[in-house]
Amino acid sequence: MEEVLLEGKNFKLVTESELPEIIDFLGDHLPDSIKFHQTLKTYLKDRVWEFHFYVTKTWPEQAVILHFPGMTRTPNGKLYESFSVFCPSDQLDNIYLLTDEDVLIDWTRPIYLNFTHAKIMEKLEEMYARTGTMEKLTGEVYCQLDEEIRTEEDESTTVFAEDAEMMQLSAEHAPMIHDLYPANHMECVEVFEKLIEKLPCFGVFSADGDLAAWMVQSYYGAMFSMQTRPEYRRKGYGLMLAKYLTKLVKQRGYMPFVVIRPENDASKGLYAKLGFKKYFETVRAILRPHEMSGDAQGGGGGGGKVTKQNGH
Structure with missing residues (x-):
């Protein structure tokens, strides 16, 4: 170690x-x-x-x-x-x-x-x-800093379709969620297993028991990894999950926020409905x-420093 x-x-x-x-x-x-x-x-x-x-x-x-x-x-x-x-x-x-x-x-x-x-x-x-x-x-970092979720949206997003049920995820769902996570090359499946064990991580399940959509709370407090399988899209599952997880995250003492890619207009529109606003960009x-090739392996643990500029 x-x-x-x-x-x-x-x-x-x-x-x-x-x-x-x-x-x-x-x-x-x-x-x-x-x-x-x-x-x-x-x-x-x-x-x-x-x-x-x-x-x-x-x-x-x-x-x-x-x-x-x-x-x-x-x-x-x-x-x-x-x-x-x-x-x-x-x-x-x-x-x-x-x-x-x-x-x-x-x-x-x-x-x-x-x-x-x-x-x-x-x-x-x-x-x-x-x-x-x-x-x-x-x-882009979107936060919901208001004390209450916008009530005008509550009435239209609290009812699920008769053929769907929302439940806390279990460890057995981690491999599929990890496989479909866009940045899975940077996170091991064990991370998702830990998140599901420790934090609010919910999925929408079809009448046949298939996991149709999901969303988890991250180790850094953000709500992320929202995915809906293609055959279950346009049913409002993403909005239902985001609304429910936002409320639960706040009840547990955290401040709801998400990181959205600049070109993802669908997610921006979804979170705008829940009162989220963009506050800053993150990278x-x-x-x-310069002397290392693009596929060079990383290091760490001492051995060099950056040439300082601007008088520092």
Whole structure:
């Protein structure tokens, strides 16, 4: 098993007793901090996976926090090969602490950045430009910050068709959900098994018992992996699931949010009906040093740093 480092050059491992105070800090920066805020809340409450969080040694004066999930698929499967980062929008210059981190992160190898606020990623890309290139995938973060779900939609979405039933998913459904998940090359099936075991994960079942549509709550609090099998589309199952899971997520103390691809107008329309609004863009990226080919294997665990710019 890979050794968990207690500290790096600029960051230190967060103890569990410190997490509530960090959650409070992140709460002051919502909705920009929503992914980290909900990840920490989910971790403390439901412990879906064994995560590792690091903050700057000067926290909170220089408020940068890292999350190493240890479960996103990467070429070498290393703990420090994949992570996400958050810092407040008025502290983006402190990102240099990340690019100067040469113990936790090996910048001489490819790095896999999980969904991170677009403004943070822009700053990181600016600092990384001399070192390598970024392959990026953009999503849009939609949140429902209102206290109540829009009542005008309640009347039209509470009744299911007579030939369908909504139920909590079970572990046996994980392989099919994983197979049809668009980013299944980045997540192992065990992740979905854990989500189904620990968090609200619901499906709509036909009269014959077939799983027709489904949606799950993620380890980072978002509602995701909504899928409807082609033969069951245009029956309103997606809206029913989204409405029900939104209500349940809020009852369990989480703030409902989703990440939607910019071209997915159908999902945007669906969530608009439930009062969700777009707040910011988020980016997933692969960072590759210039000297490495596009299919190079990743690294992690020390050995290099990004050439700093802008006086840092």
